[in-house]
Amino acid sequence: MEKVKAFLKRKNIEISAKRYLIDALGAMAQGLFASLLIGTIIGTLGTQLGVEALVIIGNYAKAAVGPAMAAAIGYALQAPPLVLFSLAAVGAAANELGGAGGPFAVLVVTVFAAEVGKAVSKETKIDIIVTPFATVFVGVGLSMWWGPQALSEELSCGRQSCSPFSWASSSLLSWELR
Numbered sequence: 001m002e003k004v005k006a007f008l009k010r011k012n013i014e015i016s017a018k019r020y021l022i023d024a025l026g027a028m029a030q031g032l033f034a035s036l037l038i039g040t041i042i043g044t045l046g047t048q049l050g051v052e053a054l055v056i057i058g059n060y061a062k063a064a065v066g067p068a069m070a071a072a073i074g075y076a077l078q079a080p081p082l083v084l085f086s087l088a089a090v091g092a093a094a095n096e097l098g099g100a101g102g103p104f105a106v107l108v109v110t111v112f113a114a115e116v117g118k119a120v121s122k123e124t125k126i127d128i129i130v131t132p133f134a135t136v137f138v139g140v141g142l143s144m145w146w147g148p149q150a151l152s153e154e155l156s157c158g159r160q161s162c163s164p165f166s167w168a169s170s171s172l173l174s175w176e177l178r
Helices: 001-008 017-049 052-063 063-077 081-097 099-120 128-145 148-154 164-177
Strands: none
Touching: 017 052, 017 063, 017 099, 052 081, 063 081, 063 099, 081 128, 099 128
16 A cells, blocks of 8 residues: 555645645636637627627637646646646547536546546656557546447447436536526
């Protein structure tokens, strides 16, 4: 057990509510604001002022929401550069496949992918291949496995959806409606 603790400490992997629910969640909100919300503001200005260029700029900003949130989460988790840059693909997949889970899907998947990436980072002589591969494989793989579209189309399990993201979203939605 001491070897595992020493490894996690050396890799800056701190399994705690503060790290995941405060640091990562707060950073995710900044990534969300820096992409989706600011894109919506710019696009709305473009629409109201009749400036098509602003609408286009806003659309590009909104399209980057998944990668922006994942990069922000990775930054909060103090991910090394190769992990941080690989999280762009993870965020895009998690946001796309997470369906109604949206930002929650990105948060959960990105935390797993970032921590696995941090664990393998600088452990081999071919780090430039191993680290991004592990990060992207875990993140996109989890997105495909947990995403409601992937589950309903590929892994039908007898229920409407087996996804923890869709379960969490529907549970929160039904809770809000009470």
